[in-house]
Amino acid sequence: MEPGILALLNDTNATIWSSNISRSVQNPVAQLLDSGNLVVRNATDDNPENYLWQSFDYPTDTFLPGMNFGWNFVTGINTYLSSWKTNEDPAPGDYAYFMDTTGYPQIFMTKNKVEQIRIGPWNGLRFSGTTNAIEDPTYKLIMVMNENEVNYREETIDRSVISRFTLSQSGVAQRWTWVDRTQEWVIYLNVPADNCDNYKLCGAYGSCNIAKSPSCECLDKFEPKDPESWVRADWLSGCIRKTNLSCQGDVFLKYSGIKLPDARHTRHNESLTLEECRAECLRNCSCTYTRWTWASQVDAFFGLRT
Structure with a gap:
């Protein structure tokens, strides 16, 4: 050897x-x-x-501070989490938690390669749709996107903090923090946090709010595609526009506090300003929404064409 x-x-x-x-x-x-x-x-x-x-390139079911999560295009290494097959067998199980770089980078959890959860695209501060605070005093969130890599990394601001992020055999991702006083691991974050995290629960142009009943509703200017199924709490068919786009005189409705749409079929240009981004979208009749993010601001702009 x-x-x-x-x-x-x-x-x-x-x-x-x-x-x-x-x-x-x-x-x-x-x-x-x-x-x-x-x-x-x-x-x-x-x-x-x-x-x-290095073992950090092969994390199996555990993500640690300082570890890259995503793609290194130079080495070809894709760092992702995979659940264990059993408690005694660390072979890959049913679930995977990974960075998808098709379009704008976002995170998916799959079961046997079928989407279960989508963590929204990176918005300059964090992944949209996550429940953790934007400015977390415990962690520094780092996203690197260039021709050589698309990698996400977390670093603890206080090096005495011991934490880990795990993917269980049942498809639950959890962040754990070690409490020295009680000598035990405490759960800091759960994914999914609630049913609204389930993939496509409300369908296209639907919005989910776990505090409401029913949880799903259509975005403004939209209505259920299949009203009868919505009455039965089957929202998968999603929503459709009340009025078709004319491609002349269209405007954008601003939405805040929502998970950004699936970014696998999007184009992005980091050199555009907000107005340039709007104008670029309006020139293309097939462009249905625009988003613009600036890392120094809490609220990114997300506009849906209407």
């Missing part, structure tokens, strides 16, 4: 699992860092950019 390879053997010395490295090394060492990252590196080189292998 080549130097620098980690291997897991059984009692007969048969290899159960082994790591791989992309280049040769003469003096490798394995080191468990304070961050929880197990790394293989050259003994004389502790530069993270030169690690031969």
Whole structure:
């Protein structure tokens, strides 16, 4: 076996699992860092950019502060969470929690590759539709989007805070924080938080509010596509416009505090101003909404064409 390879053997010395490295090394060492990252590196080189292998690239069901979540297009590594098959078997289970880079980046949870939950696109401060506070005093949220990578990372502002984010076998993602006084893990965040997190619960152009009954309603200027199914609390058919777009004299209705629409079939241009974005959309009759985000502001603009 080549130097620098980690291997897991059984009692007969048969290899159960082994790591791989992309280049040769003469003096490798394995080191468990304070961050929880197990790394293989050259003994004389502790530069993270030169690690031969690191466990943070293969998180299975646990996401830790400092770990990248998303795509590295240079190495081809896609870092995502997968639930365990059983309590004793860490093989991939039914659920996956991953960054989708089709269109504008957003997060999905799937069960057997079928969408269960969608965390809205990044809005410059956080992923829209999440329940955590925009300015969290505990975590610094970092999103990197360029030609080399699309990666999300969290860092604890107070290094004494110990936390982890896990994906359970039943499809529940949870953030845990260690409370030293009681010597136990406490749940800080649940995904899904409620039924409104279920994928496409209210259908197209529908909005969900768990505090209302029924939870689903159509956005302004829209009405149920199938009113009879809505009476039966079956909202999947969604909503349709009360008046078709004319492509002449259309305006935008502003919405706040909602999860941004599925971004897999969108185009984005980070160089446009708000007015330029509006004008670009109005010139294209197939453009149905526009959003504009600026990282220094709490409320991003989301406008639906009407």
